Amino acid sequence: MDILISGLLLGGTYALMAMGLNLQYGVARIMNLANGEMLVLGGLAAFWLFTTAAVSPLLTAFVVAPLAFAGNWLIYRYLLLPLVRRAKSTGQLEVDSILATFGMSFALVGIMVSIHGEYFTYSYLADPFSILGSTVALNRFIAFLAAAAIGFALYYWLNHTYAGTAVRAVSVSTEAAGLVGINVDKVSAMAFALGGAVTAVGGTLISTFITLDASVGVIFTMKALIIMIMGGVGDIRGAVIAALILGLVETAVATIIDPGLTLASAYVIFLAVLLFRPQGLFGRRSS
Amino acid sequence: MTLEIKRRSLVMGAGAAVGLSMLLTTTALAAEPIKIGVVSHLTGPLAGGEAVTHTPNIELWAKQVNDRGGLKVDGGQRPVEIITYDDKTDPAEHIKAVQRLATQDKVDFMLSPYGTGFNIAAAPIYAKYEYPLIAVSAITDKIPELSKRFPNMFFTLGTTTGFVEGVRDTLVKMRDDGTIGNKIAMVNVADAFGIELADKARPILSEAGFEIVYDKSYPLGTPDISPVVKGAKAAEPDAFVAWSYPPDTFALTEQAIIEGLDVRAFYTAVATCFPAYADKFGSKIEGNLGAGGVNPDTPAMQEYRKAHKEVTGKEADYWASATYYASLQILEQAIENVGTIDRAATVDYIKNNSFDTVIGTVSFDDNNNSERYWSVGQWRDGVFRAVADTGMGDSVPAVAKEGWN
Numbered sequence: 001m002d003i004l005i006s007g008l009l010l011g012g013t014y015a016l017m018a019m020g021l022n023l024q025y026g027v028a029r030i031m032n033l034a035n036g037e038m039l040v041l042g043g044l045a046a047f048w049l050f051t052t053a054a055v056s057p058l059l060t061a062f063v064v065a066p067l068a069f070a071g072n073w074l075i076y077r078y079l080l081l082p083l084v085r086r087a088k089s090t091g092q093l094e095v096d097s098i099l100a101t102f103g104m105s106f107a108l109v110g111i112m113v114s115i116h117g118e119y120f121t122y123s124y125l126a127d128p129f130s131i132l133g134s135t136v137a138l139n140r141f142i143a144f145l146a147a148a149a150i151g152f153a154l155y156y157w158l159n160h161t162y163a164g165t166a167v168r169a170v171s172v173s174t175e176a177a178g179l180v181g182i183n184v185d186k187v188s189a190m191a192f193a194l195g196g197a198v199t200a201v202g203g204t205l206i207s208t209f210i211t212l213d214a215s216v217g218v219i220f221t222m223k224a225l226i227i228m229i230m231g232g233v234g235d236i237r238g239a240v241i242a243a244l245i246l247g248l249v250e251t252a253v254a255t256i257i258d259p260g261l262t263l264a265s266a267y268v269i270f271l272a273v274l275l276f277r278p279q280g281l282f283g284r285r286s287s
Numbered sequence: 288m289t290l291e292i293k294r295r296s297l298v299m300g301a302g303a304a305v306g307l308s309m310l311l312t313t314t315a316l317a318a319e320p321i322k323i324g325v326v327s328h329l330t331g332p333l334a335g336g337e338a339v340t341h342t343p344n345i346e347l348w349a350k351q352v353n354d355r356g357g358l359k360v361d362g363g364q365r366p367v368e369i370i371t372y373d374d375k376t377d378p379a380e381h382i383k384a385v386q387r388l389a390t391q392d393k394v395d396f397m398l399s400p401y402g403t404g405f406n407i408a409a410a411p412i413y414a415k416y417e418y419p420l421i422a423v424s425a426i427t428d429k430i431p432e433l434s435k436r437f438p439n440m441f442f443t444l445g446t447t448t449g450f451v452e453g454v455r456d457t458l459v460k461m462r463d464d465g466t467i468g469n470k471i472a473m474v475n476v477a478d479a480f481g482i483e484l485a486d487k488a489r490p491i492l493s494e495a496g497f498e499i500v501y502d503k504s505y506p507l508g509t510p511d512i513s514p515v516v517k518g519a520k521a522a523e524p525d526a527f528v529a530w531s532y533p534p535d536t537f538a539l540t541e542q543a544i545i546e547g548l549d550v551r552a553f554y555t556a557v558a559t560c561f562p563a564y565a566d567k568f569g570s571k572i573e574g575n576l577g578a579g580g581v582n583p584d585t586p587a588m589q590e591y592r593k594a595h596k597e598v599t600g601k602e603a604d605y606w607a608s609a610t611y612y613a614s615l616q617i618l619e620q621a622i623e624n625v626g627t628i629d630r631a632a633t634v635d636y637i638k639n640n641s642f643d644t645v646i647g648t649v650s651f652d653d654n655n656n657s658e659r660y661w662s663v664g665q666w667r668d669g670v671f672r673a674v675a676d677t678g679m680g681d682s683v684p685a686v687a688k689e690g691w692n
Contacts (some may be wrong), residue, residue, distance in 0.1 A: 002517060010511045051566075109330050117329070117338035119558075121537050123567045136513070137545045140507045163413040209541070210510055213335040215376070219508055247511075254514035259479055259505040 003252050004017045005134040011247025012144030013206060015151060017220050017241045018227035020199030023154075026234025027171040027191035030080055031094050033101040035224055036217030037108035038196050040120075042068065042203030043212040044112055046112045047120035057124050058142070061204045065197045069076045072196025079104070082186070105217060112214035124208045139208040146205050150198055158236060167191055171234040172284075199224075226266070232283025242281060245269065319680045320368035321358055321628065323349075324388035325398040326409070331376025335533055337390040337401040339561055340424065340607045343599035345369055345398060350598055359623045367488040370394055378408045389416045395628050396618060402481065403427055410437045419621070419637055421614040424607055426450060426480070428487075434655035439634045441617075441651055443610050445660040445677060450578065451487045453662025453675035455495050457576065457685050458526055458552060466687040467551045472501035472524035474515055474539070476532050484530040484556065492528075500524050509535065516542040526552035533558035534578075537567065537673075544571055544691045551687040552576060560606035560664055560671050572666050574688030579606025580664020580673030581646075582681045591645040605664055605671030613644035645678070 021035045032038075042064050044282040049055035049063075083100060087093035129138040158164035169177040170187045178184045203220075206212070212247065227246060231238025246266055302396065325345060328337045352358060357366035370392055374381035381400065388394045389412060397418045400406055406425035413420040414437040421441045427433070429445045434440055461467045471492060475485035492499060501522035505515050511584060512535060519527060527550045529539050536555040543553065543603050546686050558564060560579020581588060583605070595603040603609060620643075621636045622628075641650035661673035665685050673682040 003514075006511065006513050006517075013510060113330055113334065117334060117342070119335040119533055119537070119561075119563060121563050121567050123541070123569075126541050128546060128547065135546060139541070140511075153434070209538075211537040213534075215330045215332060215334050216508075216534075251511065251514055254505070254511075255518065259474075259503050259509070259515045262509065263506045 002134045003255050007248035009140045010117040011244035012147035014243035014246050015147045015240045016202030018224040020195040022228045022239045023195030025192045028188040028286035034105040036220035037105045038199045039203035039220045040217045042200030043207030046204040046207045052124050057204055057208050060091040061201045064200050064204050067199035069193045069197040073193035076192040083208045110212055119211050119213045121211045130209045145220050154236045226252055226270050232280030235282040238282030252277055295502050318365040320366045322394040323367050323396045324370045324394035326372045326374050326381050326384040329373035333376045333402055339604050341401050341611055344612045347595055347598045361627055381405055385412045399423055410440050414439050423611045423614050430656045432478040432656045447483055449489050449677050450662050451491050455491050455665045457675045459495055468525035470500045470524045471497045471501050471526045472519035472522050473528045475504045475530035476535055477504040479509045481530040512538045512542050516546050517658045520546050520548045526550055528554045531556045553688050560604045562602035571691045575666045577664055580661045580671055581605050581609055585668050587645045609645050613646045614632045616644045617642045
């Protein structure tokens with residue numbers, strides 16, 4: 001029971017890391033290597049507001065979301081759209097966007113170091129909370145609820161609204177989407193901005209229970225990449241389910257076998273998925 | 288060299304212009320600064336620790352030296368100028384930057400880096416150019432071998448064995464007092480320092496008659512430490528010992544509070560001494576044990592902590608901050624007593640003299656090691672006091688931890 005609940009909560013944390021990147025890469029086709037830094041930036045906002053003005057991180061999340069949306073929209077519009085326009089192929093866009101966002105990640109690290117070079121550590125809702133006889137941290141539980149809410153909202157929006165359908169269309173084929181009258185640039189910008197907002201809010205929530213620092217972003221980028229590729233690029237369901245699997249397996253291995261093997265177990269699953277379903281759990285086979 | 292000449296001629300030429308006469312006056316009055324280089328982890332995994340323990344002390348020391356007119360050398364006074372490079376916590380970048388400081392910037396002296404591995408990695412370059420290397424954030428049992436290879440390298444913060452023995456002595460004392468029983472749960476981060484300490488601790492704790500009832504490692508950056516704490520709790524230990532790094536020190540403590548891990552002795556290693564640790568947990572960490580500790584009662588220490596707060600705006604940590612500042616005092620006193628910029632003579636001076644510092648009188652033995660350091664501290668009323676030491680003799684007995692309130 002402990003394993004199931006702790007595992008699901010950890011999976012929720014992973015989902016928060018990966019959903020945003022999935023939108024950015026799946027739809028806007030930007031392999032955003034500054035994804036982790038965006039997450040840490042959300043955490044820094046929570047830390048800073050909490051320690052200077054005692055603002056609840058849950059409240060901060062509502063401030064972070066529109067700011068991150070606007071910031072990421074501007075980044076897409078002015079830094080990345082020129083790359084999209086000049087790219088002759090998907091491959092070239094991938095290389096260009098990796099280089100551009102890699103550079104961006106250093107800039108963001110530099111900015112964050114200048115704001116606070118030490119650990120972003122504070123204590124918020126670090127209280128025991130009992131579900132089904134298992135003790136968990138309240139802040140983790142809340143992050144899990146938020147991850148579930150964001151996941152469901154994104155899923156509903158993508159599958160049951162007109163705008164969401166347009167987003168999915170762009171994710172399948174930018175050319176075909178353009179031919180049926182979808183403004184591909186606008187939809188891509190929105191998907192990128194939304195992805196950035198989801199990531200930053202994830203960071204705000206994660207900072208309540210993981211100690212972040214300005215340079216830690218790359219670890220989150222890697223984790224998000226693994227989860228996204230496991231789940232299938234461009235599919236929110238896939239990202240959430242891959243995150244939950246990873247969380248459950250890591251917790252089971254840590255509890256039953258040895259905490260030292262959690263990383264190894266994560267990579268074993270990743271390899272297994274790559275071997276047997278290279279397009280990811282919910283991914284489309286490329287034609 | 289050409290740049291230097293160009294700059295000087297530029298200043299002289301411009302001196303004719305009335306608008307720049309101010310600049311000339313200051314240039315003429317101020318002596319050429321003593322250039323002091325340091326390669327820091329401004330970004331990367333160790334940046335958080337460096338920003339607490341090293342950087343503020345360099346800022347404080349440079350300000351204090353320059354406020355009193357600079358270092359006394361060559362019959363006059365010269366201010367210090369700190370040149371800092373970021374190495375992204377990458378050893379290869381670090382070595383390149385050290386080389387650059389030595390050959391391009393031609394700095395007069397260099398300060399020691401953060402982390403045992405970085406001190407050892409950079410030591411050959413310091414040795415080649417005869418820079419004294421007063422290592423602080425470097426804890427190793429290889430001091431005799433290292434000082435033989437690098438006679439310019441000095442050690443101030445102790446040995447791995449010394450650290451584990453500090454923990455052992457603290458726990459043995461608590462057991463003798465009837466505070467704790469025999470059972471220890473021990474965990475460590477699966478990274479250099481954590482592994483080394485755990486490997487040393489196993490035989491040392493067993494020989495002292497302790498039973499290690501839980502012994503696990505976890506990878507660096509583990510996002511959820513709760514299985515480790517749940518496992519430790521299930522083993523029903525009397526004491527909990529974690530050879531941990533900063534992020535996991537915070538995470539283990541938080542999880543222990545959540546799980547209600549009720550032990551009379553709770554030890555976490557690096558970062559327990561950080562003021563941020565107390566800020567985060569408040570009164571809940573009363574009685575927590577950790578690596579480091581200081582004697583906060585000496586006038587020198589109190590004066591230092593006050594100045595640190597005033598100049599940098601933050602509290603000094605309760606461990607290596609003071610020792611790092613002491614290393615700067617040692618360098619300062621050696622330079623002034625040599626009386627001229629002569630690195631080889633400065634190394635000799637450090638070897639053969641004793642120094643009055645914020646952590647007391649420091650001198651170095653035949654292995655260039657200062658056998659005076661605090662090894663275990665305990666949070667008592669918002670201050671992290673030393674409860675075990677080597678050669679200091681001023682630590683207080685540890686008390687039982689009474690729950691997480």
